[in-house]
Amino acid sequence: MIKRIKNIKGVGKRVRDINVLLNREGFYLPWNDKQIELYFRSLRQEMTTADWNDEEGNKVRLIFTPQTIKEDGYETTINVIEVEYYTIEQIVEQIRRHLHAQKK
16 A cells, blocks of 8 residues: 555646545545645645545645646646655654643
């Protein structure tokens, strides 16, 4: 699974194709279809991220820049710079470290 997810990295990746692949792996964007379309058709020409989550709380984060923005957000193509995978345990530990640092 991790290997397939890492293969998302590259130039000219269509949002629809990425979403279908991640959905097959059990990862979903936390938005409805209208929100997804709005997000991907409203991108600015800058580096940004999007997070797909699974039921256990694990996360796949894409770091990307838009290549071609389409009216149908699912048809937008992006250049995926990095794909990061976080387990729920890693996320919990990051939150703990952050809260601990705030106490100081």
